[in-house]
Amino acid sequence: MATVQLDHIRVDYDGKTVVHDVSFSVDDGEFAVLVGPSGSGKSTILRTITGYAPIDAGTVRIDGKDVTYAPVRERDIAMVFQNLALYPHLTVRQNWEFPLKAAKLPKAEQAKRVDDVARMLEMTPYLHRYPHQLSGGQKQRVAMGRALVRNPQLFLLDEPLGALDAKLRVEARSAFKTLQRDLGITTIYVTHDQIEAQALGTKIIVLNDGIVQQVGTPETIYDNPSNQFVAGLFGSPPMNLFDVDVSRDQGVLIAHRAEFSIALPPHLDIEGLGSGASTGAVLGVRPESLRLQARPGEDSIAATVFVVEPTGHQLIVDVKIQDLIVRVRADRGEEWIATLTPDEIVHVTFDRRRLFLFHRSSGDRVA
Amino acid sequence: MSAAIPANQVKHRGRRFVWYLPAILITAVFAFPLYWIGSMAFKPARIVQNYPPSFRFSPTLDNFRQVFDSTYPDAMRNSLIIAVGTAVFSVFCATLTAYGLSRHNFRRKDNLLFWILSLRMLPAVAVIVPYSRMVRWFDLQDTYAAMILVYSIFNISFSVWLLKGFFDEIPKEMEEAARIDGYGPWKVFTDVAVPLVIPGIATALVFSIIFSINEFLLAFVLTQREAVTAPVALTNVFITTFGVNWGGLSAAAMVLVAPVIVFAVLVRNHLLRGMSFGQLD
Numbered sequence: 099m100a101t102v103q104l105d106h107i108r109v110d111y112d113g114k115t116v117v118h119d120v121s122f123s124v125d126d127g128e129f130a131v132l133v134g135p136s137g138s139g140k141s142t143i144l145r146t147i148t149g150y151a152p153i154d155a156g157t158v159r160i161d162g163k164d165v166t167y168a169p170v171r172e173r174d175i176a177m178v179f180q181n182l183a184l185y186p187h188l189t190v191r192q193n194w195e196f197p198l199k200a201a202k203l204p205k206a207e208q209a210k211r212v213d214d215v216a217r218m219l220e221m222t223p224y225l226h227r228y229p230h231q232l233s234g235g236q237k238q239r240v241a242m243g244r245a246l247v248r249n250p251q252l253f254l255l256d257e258p259l260g261a262l263d264a265k266l267r268v269e270a271r272s273a274f275k276t277l278q279r280d281l282g283i284t285t286i287y288v289t290h291d292q293i294e295a296q297a298l299g300t301k302i303i304v305l306n307d308g309i310v311q312q313v314g315t316p317e318t319i320y321d322n323p324s325n326q327f328v329a330g331l332f333g334s335p336p337m338n339l340f341d342v343d344v345s346r347d348q349g350v351l352i353a354h355r356a357e358f359s360i361a362l363p364p365h366l367d368i369e370g371l372g373s374g375a376s377t378g379a380v381l382g383v384r385p386e387s388l389r390l391q392a393r394p395g396e397d398s399i400a401a402t403v404f405v406v407e408p409t410g411h412q413l414i415v416d417v418k419i420q421d422l423i424v425r426v427r428a429d430r431g432e433e434w435i436a437t438l439t440p441d442e443i444v445h446v447t448f449d450r451r452r453l454f455l456f457h458r459s460s461g462d463r464v465a
Numbered sequence: 466m467s468a469a470i471p472a473n474q475v476k477h478r479g480r481r482f483v484w485y486l487p488a489i490l491i492t493a494v495f496a497f498p499l500y501w502i503g504s505m506a507f508k509p510a511r512i513v514q515n516y517p518p519s520f521r522f523s524p525t526l527d528n529f530r531q532v533f534d535s536t537y538p539d540a541m542r543n544s545l546i547i548a549v550g551t552a553v554f555s556v557f558c559a560t561l562t563a564y565g566l567s568r569h570n571f572r573r574k575d576n577l578l579f580w581i582l583s584l585r586m587l588p589a590v591a592v593i594v595p596y597s598r599m600v601r602w603f604d605l606q607d608t609y610a611a612m613i614l615v616y617s618i619f620n621i622s623f624s625v626w627l628l629k630g631f632f633d634e635i636p637k638e639m640e641e642a643a644r645i646d647g648y649g650p651w652k653v654f655t656d657v658a659v660p661l662v663i664p665g666i667a668t669a670l671v672f673s674i675i676f677s678i679n680e681f682l683l684a685f686v687l688t689q690r691e692a693v694t695a696p697v698a699l700t701n702v703f704i705t706t707f708g709v710n711w712g713g714l715s716a717a718a719m720v721l722v723a724p725v726i727v728f729a730v731l732v733r734n735h736l737l738r739g740m741s742f743g744q745l746d
Contacts, residue, residue: 148645171648171649179641185643185657187663196656200647244642
């Protein structure tokens, strides 16, 4: 098993820097997920670990050993590619033997390893088939298997579930999580899907424009996003973000915009904002931190129902405060909520303990 | 079996036949010379030159007997050796070259690619004099080696272009996977890239063989006795100062063409896949 450490990695392509000063470490047996939108540099970072992306600055260490410029085969890495990259001219068994032959393992050992992996992935009946004779889910398992037979010290995956349909994705996801936990292989997984990242990772590394935005556990990332980008990326539906003016009134910060004003709790404090002065900021509130009431109450804001989306036991309700659309996640348990229809008047309250405030210019969170 | 065929199917069949008609006509135009050669090959010598031609005659194998009694079989053996030698040598070189050109980028690569293709565009007449001088400098007149080298100039260029297309189709992840699996560049080439372009290699071999078997002009100038190829022998043996032996000439042409046709029919599925730049699954 292994640890991975990236220190101040920079990668340039055609004179443009696509990875800026990226540093993070992955502990032994950890499941790390690199997540970000397309073009955020996540695949490039994975390729610096395999040695396929030319590194312009920084070092890559595997198990403490500097491998920045080491050839791929000295790194003892296994990888699953997005397009799977199965060898179409070889059967499943031959695909799996391929890395074992390179390692010059004895024939009997090769056969034993292949049989073990086939049993683990339930692929024993398909060993003699060619990739084009398999279903999408089976091909996916062949790709996993080719990586697993080697008992690698490090497992890299680049959007490995991308080619599967929604139901298979969820099945493959949990199967893979169990497998990783049982084998305890250090794993780095690339995805653009924040749900997948949260479901799988014990450590999440959020990227945007080639810059690390935040590193943390799924809970930290969700509960304490370090900036507006991270806050907006995680959560489904995403966090509501409103441009507001923040001013200080008798020591209390007030977030104000045309549709509503709200007094901010004491933990959101913009230092150096004097009494009477105001500054632009972004107020964030997750759909589940808003409550709908049938009757007006303390601090409630009147709104009209715009769209109701049932999602199983919960509802996503888009309400309009004047012309501002706000997303609320509501339980269907209360009968009046279950029967909401557009244009009804409701009253919205903010859970003030769960508000986020971001600087408008930098996007950093006001802590 | 019921004889009742729905009216719309009858109409459908009728329409299909309308489309077959031009196809059959066009095929007939192209197949006619083959038919003509074939029928002449079996005609007795005294009626070969009848005009108007006789379509009804009792076939004879005399013409074929003449062919096999002459030096023509030696020329066929020469043609076969040269064709196979050219195919193997040129496709081997082209596979290596195409792979390099497909995987690496460098300055003026487009110019190099165009130059390689332009070798194929050269009309043989334009280069025949310098080629014969060069062959003499290397003291290779009238040898298999000379013919294989000269034919390879034409075939390597064609095969490089054909195979580069095939190598370009291989997803780069396939080779990266093999590198991660622990293979060096040469093993990646031989164990991953080459097996994936086998349809292309087969196509290149077939085209190369057909080119060499058919080529006349270069062989006519560069061979005298030892390395004479079949198309040249055709003229030497059957066109003499005493006249043209039409029957023998036709029989010899049949003997040359028949195996090529059979071969092309046998590998036609491979050829079609090759020409469509065989998508990988």
